[in-house]
Amino acid sequence: MPIAFLAAPEGVEQIELTDPWTAVVRAGQTPRLVSTRPGEIRAFHHLDRGDSFPVDLTVDQAAVDDFDGLVLPGGVANPDALRLSPRAVGFVKAFFEAGKPVAAICHALWMLVEADVVRGRTLTSWPSLRTDIHNAGGTWVDEQVKVCTAGPNTLVTSRKPDDLKAFDEAMLDAFATS
Template sequence: MSLDSIKVAILASDRFELAELEQPLKALRQAGATVSVVSPHGGEIQGMNHHDLGNKVKVDRALSDTRPDEFDALMLPGGVANPDELRTMPRAVAFVKHFADAGKPIGVICHGSWTMVEADVVKDRHMTSWPSLKTDLLNAGARWVDQEVVVDQNLVSSRKPDDLPAFNKAFIELLEHRGVRKAA
């Protein structure tokens, strides 16, 4: 199957984990999806290779000019500073909450689930993350497990860059086989 009619938003800010944005972006586009990098500001966002500066990535859409109902699915890369900033922005939290409340597919990697915790959308969800988020997710009501990829209905989560092949496969399969609610 192809993702030709699927529109995916990747929500990220500066200091995202580079591999966790670039590899899913490439995989989704190769599968035929239309993917937009959405950020609190336009221009470019700074990627990280763990603790070192990485490449910058072009922003396709500023968050202030973007409605979540324009997209069929959401992807949240990690990196420590990226979701830590996003979870302090009401517009970013509301953007994430829209996808969860609408039952749209969400893919989240590493620290990306911090924004989901802030949106109060992880209760009773089976998830994984970078190990340091285990307590945050458990306190928010999630059921945390240490696996390379976890699929719980419309939610796909992974722990780290090493898990990206499994994450990309599971997220694309979810988009291909699930009755994705089309954007308006």
């Protein structure tokens, strides 16, 4: 089954989308881009406009049962927009309820806070999310990648684009064992 990549119509950090996407393809799996609107999403290189990518499914069309796992790429604007969508938040939460692996990097952990799935888990993220994670009942660590199996599923988290190699490896391991 494919791997879902959830991104807002605008604001995803391009390298945090494309690098894990390529890793999934190289591992012989099929990535599918899910968003809140059909058409295309616009990625960014920090604050500079990046490339556009075609949306495969909207969150209204996507069913968790059709995926082996979920990737949440970062970018500040991406999860900030997504967490305002009850359907997007519900989509993320459903992966936890189904016990399927989730991988999130950088600011994407805001979606985990919004979905109320960090309580009792140990995670890493962009450092500015530390207090948000703590306030949501999680434990924040400053590590390149953190794999947490304390909940119903495997959760892989990472801090930033410099950590993508370790993130991709841990993410692929989690997807392979699901």
